[in-house]
Amino acid sequence: MDSETGIYEYKASHVLPIVFACVLGLSLATHIYQNFHYRFWRVTFWMFWGSLLYTIGWILRAISSYNPEHVNLYIAATVFVYAAPPVFSASAYNILGRIMHYIPMFAWLNPNRTVLFFVYIGAVVEGLTAAGGARIATGAQETDKYRSGATIMAISVILQCIVEIVLVxxxxxxxxxxxxxxxxxxxLRFLFYTLYGTSTLVLMRCIYRAVESLYTLDPPGVACNDTCEYFQRNEWLLYAFDAAPMVLFTFWINLLHPGRYLPRDKTRYLDTDGITERNGPGWLDSRAKVETFIDPLDLAGLMKKNKHHTKYWDEPERWPVCEDGFSTGTASNVRGRSFAPPKPEESV
Known part of the structure; x- marks a missing residue:
């Protein structure tokens, strides 16, 4: 092991991981403030968690750059850096679920189940990512272990690409x-554009990681062609195609925080005039719990064109009109700034 580069295939930058750790720390602090400000923790908790993991990852990377021979530090930094992006994607799933509650007439699947489905898939991606990253980090001297880690990593990022395409x-x-x-x-327009943009950034990162994994299935110095060596010996690729897109992702959510555009209460929905908002009963599934467990997305109902949920939006006169509206920019999730909705007997 070279005393200067250690476990790395290059002389690791001391400055860049510190810069990214500081920038992500600022983004993390902003997420925490906005989640309290808009009282939107249930929807954007994953932005906080992902930012925390990513910040820790780059802090560990900075420490590791000064101790390149310390294998455990390198492993920890690698696992945290790899693990954070799938967590960021989970926040997009939650935002999508809340949008579907806001426009239930266009939600062809149960919003709650849809979010859980994406989160479960995300958990699989997260597990594969962590396992692959750990095996790559520890397998530099063990060809079989390194190859298995790179293969697992390629599978995880390709799976995440597929999930992002489905999401888009x-x-x-x-x-x-x-x-x-x-x-x-x-x-709604701002939210759609936000999700398009953030999903594009995740896809950019996934494509880079997939190409990197497929070209670097062998550890350094073992049957590695010029392209493979370029990926393994150029640190700038990591910052340009992994770190930078994820930092932009976090700041994009900060600038257009969904807590500004969506109600906290998922029973509040947009009426068919595109302006009025009403307090409905929320998404109701008429099936037995056993059926919802067996078929959580109600695929049977979708195929038969007989979905098992109450179309409460078809009877708007039953549900009270909200005095303010996120559609018109007059509603707010900030405590003390929102109007109390009318009682049911005041409905029109």
Missing amino acids: SIIATLHRKCARAGMLPPN
């Missing part, structure tokens, strides 16, 4: 339906 497809479908129905107020 759902977003695009909702966006198109809202536009056709004339139900695209500014708050």
Whole structure:
């Protein structure tokens, strides 16, 4: 092991991981403030958690750069840096779920179950990512171990790419339906563009990691061609195609925080005029619990075109009109700034 580069294949930068750790620390502090400010922890908790993991990862990377021969530090830094991006994606799943509650007439799947489905898939990606990263970090001197880690990593990032493409497809479908129905107020438009942008950043990072993993299936010095060596010996790729997109992701959510555009209460929904907001009963599944467990996404109902949920939005006169609206920019999740909704007997 070279005394200067240690476990790295290059002389690791001391400055860049410190810079990214500081920038991410600022983003993390902003997430914490905004989650309290908008009281939106249930929706954007994963932004906080992902930012915390990523910040820790770059702090460990900075320490590791001064101790390149310390294998355990390198392993810890690698695992944290690899593990954070899938967690960021979980925040997008939650935002999508809350949008589907806000426009339930276009939510062809149960919003709660949809979020859980994506989160479960994300957990699989997270587990594969952590396992692959750990094996790569510890297998530099063990060819089989390194190859298995690189293979697991390639599978995890390709799976995440697929999940992101599915996510964007759902977003695009909702966006198109809202536009056709004339139900695209500014708050929804901002949210759709935000999710398009953040998903693009995640896809950029996934594509880079997939290509890197597929080209570096062998450890350094073992059957490695020029492209493989370029990936393994150039640190700038890590910062340009992994760190930078994820930092932009976190700041994008900060600038257009969903707590500004969506109600905390998921029973509040947008009426078909695209302006009025009402307090409905929320998404109700008429099936037995056993059926919802066996078929959580109600795929049977989707195939038979007989979905098992109450279409409460078809009877708007039953549900009270909210005095303010996120669609018009007059509602707020900030404590003391929102109007109390009328009681049911005041409904129109």
